[in-house]
Amino acid sequence: MAAIYQAVHRRASSLFCRLHSTYVRKMRYLNELKEDDSLCRQAQTSGTFYLFHNLFPFLQKVGNKYLVPQLSAAEMKTILEKFKETEQWIEKSVLIGCSDEHVPHFAVDLGALEKSVIESELKGAFTDLQKALFIVDEKDSSVLASAQSLLRWHDSHQYCSKSGQPTQKNVAGSKRVCHASGITYYPQTSPVVITLVSDGSRCLLSRQPSFPPGMFSALSGFCDVGENVEETVRREVAEEVGLEVESLRYSASQHWPFPSSCLMIACHALVRAQQTEISMNSQELEAARWFGLEEVVEGLKREPRSSKQDNGSYLPWFPPKQAIAHQLICEWVEQQTSPPA
Numbered sequence: 001m002a003a004i005y006q007a008v009h010r011r012a013s014s015l016f017c018r019l020h021s022t023y024v025r026k027m028r029y030l031n032e033l034k035e036d037d038s039l040c041r042q043a044q045t046s047g048t049f050y051l052f053h054n055l056f057p058f059l060q061k062v063g064n065k066y067l068v069p070q071l072s073a074a075e076m077k078t079i080l081e082k083f084k085e086t087e088q089w090i091e092k093s094v095l096i097g098c099s100d101e102h103v104p105h106f107a108v109d110l111g112a113l114e115k116s117v118i119e120s121e122l123k124g125a126f127t128d129l130q131k132a133l134f135i136v137d138e139k140d141s142s143v144l145a146s147a148q149s150l151l152r153w154h155d156s157h158q159y160c161s162k163s164g165q166p167t168q169k170n171v172a173g174s175k176r177v178c179h180a181s182g183i184t185y186y187p188q189t190s191p192v193v194i195t196l197v198s199d200g201s202r203c204l205l206s207r208q209p210s211f212p213p214g215m216f217s218a219l220s221g222f223c224d225v226g227e228n229v230e231e232t233v234r235r236e237v238a239e240e241v242g243l244e245v246e247s248l249r250y251s252a253s254q255h256w257p258f259p260s261s262c263l264m265i266a267c268h269a270l271v272r273a274q275q276t277e278i279s280m281n282s283q284e285l286e287a288a289r290w291f292g293l294e295e296v297v298e299g300l301k302r303e304p305r306s307s308k309q310d311n312g313s314y315l316p317w318f319p320p321k322q323a324i325a326h327q328l329i330c331e332w333v334e335q336q337t338s339p340p341a
């Protein structure tokens, strides 16, 4: 009977492999790990681990490159044996993805352990994500951003907001449950619109007081409850610079981990060429003005370091390529310079 079952299972699996792409199989496997605690616990023994310490990811510098090491379960054990309560740390890990070959990847925050011991053992450093995102490879930066957001969410959702009792994470970390109230909590992300406003020949860029000196970016704002993307774009543009959006076009989206998990929804918006007088909301912005094509092209070439002038003022520069604001600005330049279809 068992042999028949195994043969049927093997045929079904091979049919599944032939029918589905690597991507589909990977997504189905990840979903199984989220749903099945014992499968996920087993996966932890063959998975790899990204390390964090109080939400700072662990990086290693090799030559002039910054790498994000993944530790095997055995390497994790060796490190954790230097401390007490080894098992407890594996329990705290959260699933963040898997390879095409179904090797699961986890992230774990070792914040309560002595940082310097881990750093010297593994020859690297826990680095602020605000810096790490811009020095590692693009693929690694998106893994670090989502891993940190998930770890941050678990850290700040230890208790049920209705019963005040502790919540418990499932093994994958895709949810937390309060057994007293019966409420299941899922990781949250806040939708934010980021809008590059144009009047047809110029684009509008602004500065928040918290930006580094000289940096200008597109307008941004959190979606209010009940709003759709179009309504948020129109409201934010009206609130921040006093202009009315005539039309808008969706461009792309990006997960952004600051200040906590945001889903950035990037749009281009057009205002009437006759109604372009800016009335800046100085509670939110420090500067807002129109930029011509030439100034934008120059700003894109400028490095933050080279933007400071002798008189102490700064020439404008724009967010780096990792930020979706950069993509919006590049698309606008392309649109201005390409001949009409």
Ligand SMILES: NC(=O)C1=CN([C@@H]2O[C@H](COP(=O)(O)OP(=O)(O)OC[C@H]3O[C@@H](n4cnc5c(N)ncnc54)[C@H](OP(=O)(O)O)[C@@H]3O)[C@@H](O)[C@H]2O)C=CC1
Residues within 6 Å of the ligand: 190, 192, 194, 217, 218, 219, 220, 221, 222, 254, 256, 258, 259, 260, 262, 264, 284, 319, 322, 323, 324, 325, 326
């Ligand atoms: N990747 C990219 O290219 C860019 C990303 N961003 C990101 O977009 C996000 C939002 O942009 P920003 O212009 O500051 O937004 P807003 O213009 O909406 O202003 C931010 C203020 O809104 C309030 N607020 C409302 N809802 C939330 C929420 N869910 N979480 C936190 N604060 C909220 C807070 O004010 P209070 O606490 O006083 O009530 C906060 O200080 C930022 O986190 C920023 O990192 C911005 C620009 C470029």
Ligand SMILES: [Mg+2]
Residues within 6 Å of the ligand: 219, 220, 221, 240, 284
């Ligand atoms: Mg804003």
